[in-house]
Amino acid sequence: MKQNLFAPFLLALAPLGLALACGTSAPDGPGGIDSLAGGSGSTGATTGGAASGESSAAGSSVAGGDPSPGGTGGGGSASTSGGAGGGEPGAGSGGAGGDGAGGAGGAVDSEGCPLTLEGFASVSGEGQDGTYGGRDGETVTVTTQADLEKYAGAAEPYVIRVQGKIAMSPKGKEISVASNKTIVGVGATAEISQGGFFLGSGVHNVILRNLTIGDTFVEGDWEGKTQDFDGVQMDTAHHVWIDHCHFHHIGDGMIDSRKDTSYLTVSWSILSDHNKAFGIGWTENLTAQMTIHHNWLRDLNQRNPSTDNVLRAHLYNNWLQRIDSYGNYARGGTNMVLENSVFDTVNRPHYYDDGTLVAAGNIYRSTSGDKESSGSTVSFFDPSDFYEYSLDPADQVEALLTRCAGPRPELGL
CATH class of the missing domain: 2.160.20.10 (Single-stranded right-handed beta-helix, Pectin lyase-like)
Structure with missing residues (x-):
């Protein structure tokens, strides 16, 4: 049985500074607040977006990006605001966007608790390319x-x-x-x-x-x-x-x-x-x-x-x-x-x-x-x-x- 042998890395967390009123909506970037999928693999900068809503170039395995390229870092917020560093190339971490859905072994919160999608919900089928929820809205x-x-x-x-x-x-x-x-x-x-x-x-x-x-x-x-x-x-x-x-x-x-x-x-x-x-x-x-x-x-x-x-x-x-x-x-x-x-x-x-x-x-x-x-x-x-x-x-x-x-x-x- 294959296992992911790469230890999860701790992503730095930063406040969003967005005020969203009850029942109102605010657009976000491709990664999106709580989009949970990191945007698509091609939307962000090579080393990860510095602003909220951007995603690192690797994206996530859920969002169509290949987690293995990784990227070398990333801005934004790990669990709340689009992309945050994808780890070193080959680490299999992917970019962590929204609430963190990079590759296996990717995003964690400040207590080291994993936030990454694994399993059959990440697999393409029935005309759907993985699971990323409302990321695009x-x-x-x-x-x-x-x-x-x-x-x-x-x-x-x-x-x-x-x-x-x-x-x-x-x-x-x-x-x-x-x-x-x-x-x-x-x-x-x-x-x-x-x-x-x-x-x-x-x-x-x-x-x-x-x-x-x-x-x-x-x-x-x-x-x-x-x-x-x-x-x-x-x-x-x-x-x-x-x-x-x-x-x-x-x-x-x-x-x-x-x-x-x-x-x-x-x-x-x-x-x-x-x-x-x-x-x-x-x-x-x-x-x-x-x-x-x-x-x-x-x-x-x-x-x-x-x-x-x-x-x-x-x-x-x-x-x-x-x-x-x-x-x-x-x-x-x-x-x-x-x-x-x-x-x-x-x-x-x-x-x-x-x-x-x-x-x-x-x-x-x-x-x-x-x-x-x-x-x-x-x-x-x-x-x-x-x-x-x-x-x-x-x-x-x-x-x-x-x-x-x-x-x-x-x-x-």
Whole structure:
């Protein structure tokens, strides 16, 4: 299995100095505030843009630039304002634009926490060249449900900064998100309370980032039978990146990747205190491809995730803690590669049906029940044939996720 051996470098952070009023928009440069993709590889100066909104020449693997040329430095702000240095040539770092989406091993925040897109959401397919969200549109800041609904559902691309807590009405309301959107929380306190998001058929190129989503739980309905209040529901969407979020106390499913949703990456998020965490499937087709990495799933019951009929499912560096019913379930014909994860006080850590489940490098502590696999070496697919990724040692996962999972104070600023 290939690993990225280049250590992440710490990018200098600088304030933007942009004042964006609630419900108003301000255009940014090609990299864009919170564009999360670094602009296209050719938009910036050779050594990185000195002003916000510019990007380094290498761009990012997501935005069409080749991360390997790198560039030798860069101005701007690493996580908030377009390009910031791409690292030395050959380092594989790429330019980090917006909230940082350079090549594998690229952008980090001031605590060394990675901010880079990895996985199937970065891979081209279905007419979409990776996932970069609203990079090419204007940036708006919202503090109300009305403005969030307006911009999330617009036909045009937008980077939507969510500031503070937005309490949804009625309870359980799922905001419809159209294609080419970035919805990012401003700092670590942005919250969608008593609601969530819905991505319908054909919706693509969406980034949901740095948000706390929860409080739709209905008292007395632990099994979620009286309503369908999800944190994020996707029905045959594609190219979606859910990153650095915290899901808790949801009415039904925290994340439901339904039907033939594909090219999905869920990363650096916390799913906690609930019954049904992360359900995948509701389809007879075997076409979906997704990556689930560096997530902390704790104090949960089922669907952690339940992964039904996924052609290629890559799970790595996740931490499952205090799981009652079951952990990683490769259901139906799913083919799963499960690497360097930690199972701590988990019943039935992992098992599979008719597909394959390669389990390698995992740590099991106080577990019981199934630890099934079809082997420990790659069989059906090798993730490194599709994208580069940074595989951390399993014995470092708990400390890393304690420090870095969930919303980050420097994102979305």
